[in-house]
Structure formats: C-alpha cells, structure tokens
Amino acid sequence: MEVAHGRGYVYSIQYHMVWCVKYRHKLISRQIEKRLAEILNKIADDNGFQILECNMDKDHVHLLINCSPQHYIPDMIKALKGVSARILMKEYKEELRKKLWEGHLWNPSYFIATVSENTEEQIRKYIQNQKRE
Secondary structure: OOOEEEOOEEEOEEEEEEEEEHHHOOOOOHHHHHHHHHHHHHHHHHHOOEEEEEEEOOOEEEEEEEEOOOOOHHHHHHHHHHHHHHHHHHHOHHHHHOOOOOOOOEOOOOEEEEEOOOOHHHHHHHHHOOOOO
C-alpha cells in the first residue's frame, strides 16, 4: 500500500468496487471484457485515479481503486459505469440489446468497501480469482 502526498496532507485510499450487469445477465464475453478493461482504465486515467486490480465474470465487475481524498465515490462510480455503458452499448449494440431491451447495461446499485493495508492482499487475490470455481 503506497502512501501519497498532497498539499499539506498524506493519504492512502483504496476501495473495492463491484457492480453487476442489469438483471444479472451473463453478457460479459471475453471480447467485451477486454474492451471494458481498456475503457475503465481510460476513465480512471482521465479522472485522476488508478485501477490496481480489475477482473470480471460474465455478470459482474470487480475493481480495486486507488484515489485521492478529492475523489467522491458516487462521481467515480458514475463515470465508470456511465461512460463504459455508453461505449459498450454503442460498440456491441446487437449483442447487448438482445437481452437488455431497455438499453441499460448496469444494475443501478453497487458495492464498495474500504481497503486497509491488512486486507489489500486478500482483496487482490479475491479479485484475481473471480473466474475460478
């Protein structure tokens, strides 16, 4: 866990984020997964936070995020889910619209938990092992 420095403060903030495909439909194929990872990393870069771990199963996404105290959780989630949904629905229209007739890719809810230096390694392994049975 790295400690960063801001102007007059020191911090180390990580979050474990999880969200699901609408109706838990198993729509995240290998092709979509690869593209989604690219999109999420670009969103993180554009918004000044890091994705330390990223893994997906067919119906949900797990991320380990590193950010500064200025990052507001709902804004990060909105950017990650909103932009990725817009791009994927445009690029994979035929494949996704078959099951998502209303045009919403993600379930509106999400899970978020803070990560400490004691739990970071456990969460990393948990995210990395998502596809294993």
